[in-house]
């Protein structure tokens with residue numbers, strides 16, 4: 146990365162985030178994360194570390210109790226999620242990421258709810274990325290397989306032409322072939338200029354395609370570094386990647 | 394369904410059943426026709442008419458439950474307020490004496506504003522403070538009492554009819570008959586129901602209502618302003634309840650507690666059809682209306698609400714998710 150790029154204002158900067166679900170119990174206890182323009186950033190960590198919670202807090206789906214969130218320099222802490230969508234953030238949740246009772250087309254239309262006139266143009270664009278959706282416009286999303294739903298959810302999140310895409314475990318529960326497909330699409334989306342923040346269980350795969358990675362543990366940043374550095378960090382291997390990772 | 398929701402639901406049913414069952418029913422006994430077949434046909438026609446009016450009022454109840462999981466115990470009062478407001482404009486001694494049609498339109502607008510006002514002034518602030526569903530439900534009971542007694546003070550206890558379309562000669566329908574007024578009300582009600590279906594199915598805001606009902610967080614994350622959609626649902630529900638009140642006041646009579654008595658049947662329709670499903674509420678209400686009227690063929694008219702409740706219990710034992718409801722998905 147050039148020095149010039151490092152000077153650039155981060156697309157997303159979350160500082161010292163404290164958040165939780167139950168009053169008095171903080172799941173995140175001072176977590177910081179940054180995404181710079183054009184980057185793919187990975188977040189890994191054990192189950193329950195607070196990865197999904199971090200994404201939800203950043204995106205305004207969960208109340209932030211402390212710390213700040215900035216989008217391209219503007220503070221958006223605790224703004225409602227639909228406002229972040231308007232400001233160019235797309236989000237694909239880990240679970241329940243489509244509206245099952247709505248058709249594929251209706252799901253996509255909801256994706257562009259704030260800008261209905263853009264539907265036709267955007268639908269063509271995302272169907273180019275996910276061709277299977279074109280033949281399924283009239284089908285109920287609830288009748289799709291997990292992998293197909295993931296595609297639809299990503300397509301829906303891309304409808305507003307976001308500059309930042311938040312993906313919570315996009316490859317979870319998918320066959321290796323579908324996982325490849327999802328990671329491929331992430332790269333394609335990123336090469337079109339969209340910054341990507343990706344939470345992944347599949348830590349090794351994730352770090353391989355990431356510019357930088359964060360390791361989260363018990364609601365705090367445990368390690369930070371470039372994808373490759375984390376991939377070869379003894380401590381990270383020991384704790385999060387599993388000793389099998391060393392075999393490679 | 395989460396236990397909390399089940400509890401609120403059970404409580405709502407008990408609360409609404411007791412007064413409704415002890416009160417005199419509002420429907421009329423089917424006149425002794427020449428043959429049983431003729432009387433049955435008459436009861437069916439009356440039942441459909443009753444059912445579509447219940448459906449108009451219960452769609453809003455169902456949509457409100459679908460979007461924010463709140464059982465609006467005060468929904469019956471929206472019905473009463475619609476009818477009494479139209480009565481004031483149309484036939485009250487102190488009122489301006491408008492024709493019923495503009496009075497009805499104004500009542501619907503008033504109902505929508507009232508729905509919007511309680512959402513903005515009450516429910517939204519309560520939700521923002523994280524008030525639990527049970528507490529919110531208790532607030533709706535309080536609101537219901539408050540509004541009902543406000544109507545009592547302003548309107549009084551005397552049942553009354555609108556100034557127009559009161560006495561009419563009937564048109565024959567084979568062995569049965571219907572007044573032009575009742576026929577018009579029924580057809581209008583059906584048109585309104587079709588309109589709601591179109592709205593939900595074909596328009597942007599309607600699709601958003603369905604999206605919010607399916608998954609609130611995902612709707613917000615998709616870029617839908619969920620609070621705006623909820624406001625829309627309250628205004629739609631308030632307006633429809635008021636319209637149902639005017640229709641009910643037309644085919645029956647306007648009273649200060651008409652909506653509260655109707656609430657049991659609205660609930661029954663909503664639950665029967667599958668909680669939160671607008672089409673389910675329509676279908677369920679139609680069934681309830683027909684059952685309530687058909688029961689008068691064999692049983693005293695005062696028991697007609699009890700039969701509606703019985704049907705509800707039987708259907709729920711056989712198909713707990715309601716007629717059109719989806720079984721709760723596991724996994």
Ligand SMILES: Nc1ncnc2c1ncn2[C@@H]1O[C@H](COP(=O)(O)OP(=O)(O)OP(=O)(O)O)[C@@H](O)[C@H]1O
Pocket residue numbers: 166167172190191192193194195196197198199239346
């Ligand atoms: N809706 C919720 N209500 C209460 N607690 C929650 C809720 N969601 C998550 N938690 C708690 O917050 C903690 C962090 O959860 P989170 O989902 O962020 O973990 P994660 O890192 O994404 O885990 P995974 O890898 O399993 O997805 C967990 O202890 C979990 O029990």
Ligand SMILES: [Mg+2]
Pocket residue numbers: 196197198239313314
């Ligand atoms: Mg998670």
